[in-house]
Amino acid sequence: MAIDCNDVPPYLTYDCTNPWGQDCTSSQHFHFASLWNYTQNIQEACANDTRLFIPTGGISSPRNASLTLVACAAIAGLAWTYYPGADIWTRLTTWKFPLLQLVASFPRPPLSLRVDCFVIVHLLGDPIDTIKSLLAKMSSCQRTAEYWRTECKNVFEKRVEDDEDRDWEALALLTDAYGEWGEDEQAKLTLQEGLSKNPQHREVLASAIGQTGRALAADRSTRVFPIIVALFFFIGAVGIAIFRTGSAAGVTASSNTVFINVEAHSIAFSALYFWIIPAVFLGSVIGVSQTEAAIPRILRRFQVDVDHLNLPNKVKLPNHCLDDKAKRVFHGGIYSWHPLERTQPDTYLTYQNVLPILVVIIGAVTSMTVSALVPPDGWDCRHRGEIFIFIIWILSASVDILLNYFSSWSKKNQTKVFWITCIKDFLVTIATMSCVVIVQIGVYNRCSCYTQWGRTGLTLPEMPDVAETLFHRLTTAYPAITFASIGIELIIIPLLICIQYEDALRTFVQRDDGNSNAAWLVEAVNICQASIAKFRATNLGTYFRIWKAKRTGTSAVERGAPGEPYEMRSLTQIQSGETESMAIEDTGAEGPFVADGHLEPIAPQDPTSN
Structure with a gap:
């Protein structure tokens, strides 16, 4: 017995x-x-x-x-055996609740309660499509801003605003406002025609546009700095939790309630959700309106102001859509869900298609790497849970692609797509969050998970060799991997996005007083842009362009855009040991040569002289 x-x-x-x-x-x-x-x-x-x-x-x-x-x-x-209830609660508050706090701070458009709920479940149930939609919003605004930046130089003989950028920023924000109903292209065409066909009234029309732009900027809530502070508090909480774990466990790697191996796995499952960091950052940069009625009211007021100008050529903006709430929800009012944006032809390997998947992959790789470094080292049952969550997110994004093909059908079908997407995301959220909770309560607290299904002996944190390994990694590998991943998600990826969509960034964070809600971020982007330009102006940058030209098999002149010729010295000249600093820049039709920071005209060459 x-x-x-x-x-x-x-x-x-x-x-x-x-x-x-x-x-x-x-x-x-x-x-x-x-x-x-x-x-x-x-x-x-x-x-x-x-x-x-x-x-x-x-x-x-x-x-x-x-x-x-x-x-x-x-x-x-x-x-498997349940962990003690107090331990479960401690790990949830330490590793999971800070992430949920970031989720709660994700900006949501003030359209209705159902939209609020939809945005949250779509964020948790389909992070890839959420980030992709936010990038689509940035990309759309970037195209609009670039268009108006160029158009303002051609249309206005003199600046209307004190700041030369305020003109195109106001036009970009006004055009983007109509994008909430999918009418941004029509609005852009109408405004362009109004400015070009009313040359005598161009300045007064631009003044009305500027006032409307300031009103839209005042209405848009962009909480970049508070979100950044919240993100750094999250990082601090992770750091404190790691330090507290090491102090509580001690060199034995375990105590009555704290075990480094279990805490390391908690870090790993939290890392799966590191994609929340760039998602919340993007949402805070784009911002949302203060109330549902604010943007329609501002746009109607702008139309009234334009009508009072008695322009020879009338400017009639697409205000017929402003009362269509259903159209606003489906055609752009929810920035984190743009179903119609992906029905347009597009290449597969583009910036906004690859980056969202990469953001989620970074968290998944971090998660599996940390778990693999918990003794017994290598593949164990926790990797199954991590891969399960990652695959569910991939499948959720794939289902969205299928649903998007039905998005351009009738309004009735579009409403169905909204609710199907909502239900799908809700089920995915329940599945993934349940998996995390089940892991926290101890589903992997069993013999097979600590022996790699019998391939090794039972690896317990009290074993002296294991304890030394765990304590060493808690102070080296685990925080290094975790904070490296957070750094990529918090600094590198947002910075790349801001550089790629610089004009969109400036459009969204502008304020009605002419300043910026994120002047420090704009300045950081400017510094990065200057560094990139400096790199291109060095011999290293010249080597890179010559190498690229040889790979494509085309000359610099063949690749140059019309009106943008530039001179390029041969590779043998660069290798001859010249001491002066050379810089190759795209210029105007005169084709100046940039050297030592001074512009010197280059005499035009006779094309027959060669």
């Missing part, structure tokens, strides 16, 4: 012929401290006990003694 391992008589003598605790079972089931005590007793009685995992050619010792999967299952059972 089996007895409890805690009731094995301590006064008897045990050896290889009379093994300690033969056929005993544990009433605590899978419990680190108890199993380690049993392992020590078995090893002390007989170092060659068949219940011990002994590597080929090795022998068990008090430092590395571990049970086999069969022995562990016989003592603790194959089923």
Whole structure:
């Protein structure tokens, strides 16, 4: 008859012929401290006990003694064991709640309660499509801003605003406002015709546009700085949690309630959600309107102001759509869901298609790397849970692609697509969050997960060798990998996005007083742009362009845009050891040569001289 391992008589003598605790079972089931005590007793009685995992050619010792999967299952059972309730709550508040706080701060358009709920479940249920839609919004605004930046130089003989950029920024924001109903192209065409066909009234029309742009800027809530502060608080919370874990566990890597290996796996599953960082950043840069009625009211007022100007050629903007709430929801009013944007022809490998997947992959790779470095090193059952969550997100994005093909149908079908997407995202959110919660309560707290399905011995955090490894990695590998991933998601990716969509950034963060809601961010982008320009102006940049030209098989003149010729010295000239600094820049028709920061005209060459 089996007895409890805690009731094995301590006064008897045990050896290889009379093994300690033969056929005993544990009433605590899978419990680190108890199993380690049993392992020590078995090893002390007989170092060659068949219940011990002994590597080929090795022998068990008090430092590395571990049970086999069969022995562990016989003592603790194959089923998983719940973690103590207090431990579950502590890990949730330490590693998961800070991420949920970022989710709660994600900007949501003030359209209705159902839209609020949809935005949150779409964020959690389909992060790839959410980030892709936000990038689509930035891309659309960037195209509009670039158009008006060029058009303002051609249309206005003199600046209307004190700041030369305020004219095109106001036009871009006004055009983008109509984009909430999918009428931005029509609005852009109407405004362009109004400015070009009313040359005598161009300045007063531009003044009305400027006033409307300031009103839209005042209405748009862009909370970049508070979000950045919240993100850094999140980083601080992670750092403090790691330090507190090390202090509580100590060099033994475990205490009654804190185990470094379990905490490391908690870090790993939190890393799956690091994509929230760039998603929240993008949402805060784009911002949202203060109220549902604010933008329609401002646009109607602008039409009234234009009508009062009595222009010879009337300017009639597409205001017929402003009362269509359903159209606003489906055609651009929800910045994190742009179904119609992906129905247009597009290449597969584009910036806004690849980056969202990359953002999610970074978190998944971080998660699996940290888990792989928790003893026993390598692939274990937790990787199944991490891959399961990642695959669900990929499938969710794939379903969205299929649903988008039905988006351009009738309004009735579009409403169905909205609700199908909402239900799909809700189910995905439930599935992924349930997986995280189940992991936190102990679904992997079992023999098979700590023996890699029998390939290694039972790896317990109390084992001296394992404890040393865990404590060392808690102060080196785990924080290094975690913070490197956070740094990529928090700094590098947002900076790349801001550089790619610089004009859109300036459009969204402008204020009605002429300043910026994120002047520091715009300045950082300007510094990066200057650094990139400096790189291009060096010999290294010249080497790169010559190498690129040779790869494409075209000359610099053939690649140059009309009206943008530039001179390029040959590679042999660069290799000749010239001491002066050379710079190759795109210029106007005169084709100046840039050297040492001064512009010197280059005499035009006779094309027949060659």
